[in-house]
Amino acid sequence: MSTLGTSPTALLSPGAVRSAVLPVVRQRVCALEPTLARICSYHLGFTDEHGDPSGAASGKLTRAGLMTAVAQGAGLAPEDVRTQAAALELLHNSTLIHDDIIDADDLRRGRPAAWKVFGAGLAILAGDALQALAVQMVVDDPGPGRAEISSAFTEALRLVLAGQSRELTVRLGPDAGIAQYERIVEEKTSALLQCALVTPALRAGKPEHVLTALRGAGRHLGLAFQISNDVEDIWGDPAVTGKPVRGDIGRRNPSFPVLAAFPVSERLRELWHADDAADAHLAEMAGLVEECGGRDEAERRSRGHLESALEHLGRAGLSPAATAELTALFDRIVNRTA
Template identity: 40%
Template sequence: MTDLDVSLDHRSAREVLDWSRAGVDPALRTAVDRLPDSMRAIAGYHFGWWDEHGRPTGADAGKAIRPALALLGTQAVGGAVDAALPAAVAVELVHNFSLLHDDVMDGDTTRRHRPTAWHVFGVNPAILAGDALLTLALDVLAGSGHPNAQEAIRVLSSAVQRLLEGQSADLSFEERTDVQLAECVRMAEGKTGALLGAACAVGALYGGGRPDQVEHLRSFGERVGLAFQFVDDLLGIWGDPEVTGKPVYSDLQNRKKSLPVVAALTSNTPAARELDSLYHAEQPLTPTDLARAADLIETSGARSWSQARADDLLVRAREHLRAAAPSERAALELDAVARLATHRDH
């Protein structure tokens, strides 16, 4: 038996994520070991495997939601999970490429309770390390020898293009005062939904799924991804720093045009007008300003609206999951992971 063998009973979401991390990490480390030493040092630090001096640590490596979706996508169509390891590794590499770049662009100095890679190694080295992870992801798929590797590369590359478009829109929002809610949702669909959808799709491809199964599982993942972003944006305002690894009100401090913020700003309420004045003031926001901004977002109804949208997206995701006709255990576990992603503590 291997680390990726499972029992007959379906597991909780936490058990699935632990299983995914335990099974994928050795293959992920093997892939990262192929990087040039300078890139490997930064990547390993970012993954939490060692400190800036290369000394092993037990730092948080993340939740491993995307590789879990890839592995479960394979199981859902009746495929062998071990054969899907390249798919799971590839989506985790792409996700962490985006995190390395996001931290630079957002100026975030903390991730997973540690200084971000750019804060330790510098901006340019962190950008290059992100580039290295992206090219490594495609190399892992190309070198897998799987008959569907070429299609998986196409699916993942398309998702990366959508992710980049979403990130570009997110950055442009920082300079604008007229961001509309519909375009903010489209941004999140690309920035977050696309990769979760691709994770499910490449997993299904590596499991030998039918085209209709691949597409339904992709749609499932995309909707879970958008719901995940709604919840993540709520955490960016009200999340517990002990859970998120970021300061309280971190998104407000950065004046991010996140989903609940834009929902509040476009709500045509008194709270919206006061929030607009706060958000677009020239002076830095004080702790009192940040607390007031959070209160205004809640008063506008944007906090409850965001959670309701996440709940609705989960319902729609389940419809696509059923349409994919997955194996019973994989369906239960995919649903459990989706529920965890959309109902984190906040």
């Protein structure tokens, strides 16, 4: 395996992760069919809507950062999983393109979503192209554990698609339990985080108990993140989230705080079923959710899942430096800390 002079114990900064992964992402995307390459480059922040270079944000590369830290904690160099880290970021971004269309979200990272600029049809194809490209990258990579890593990626993609389908067909309402919500989150969100954490361990040939610990960490990290994200959707700052506030409530997409508050408030259930998306209507619903304890319960549950994620991480036997880095990264993911 290549080291290129990088010590496995010298953890990469977020800037170094971006420097290592983004050129691979850009190169692979630019090789797509020109129209699809233009749409994907726009979505990723490389270009503006005219195809000219742009300084827009390309995302936080969270999954690439997780994969790199685990790799170094498992005795690998960052270069050993650079292709897989880039592929996972492409896979993640494919889900963002599709989610924006499904949810009719106009904005992504503070500017018009790809489907608003290029149309839903072409944006769907662009998301599909990123999925195919991501799978091709891991299948074609000749390094150790290729078959197992390819299987992990295709399983993650299968779960994401299942979660997206379930979210549209299983209507989470006043009578739905938290269990259905958690299943959707585990498929849509946790699956890619588990893939990020497990891939380096597969490349390093780690035993099953390490894989199990990392899968558990990814599962709980996804739940902690999504529940925290649900809180942000209702009470967060659009300048931080890059999206308008209360989007989920406006679409009647029940997030964790809403589900937690449903059994307490008949008035909330009445407002939920009313065909009204006016600001005052949404503000009243948000107020009832908080008054009925939905926000407090969501924040408590998110903290609990984060603690569980860290417990599983501790069982993975990674180097102390990598474990400390991942602990901090888990916190940043869930709580958006600096």
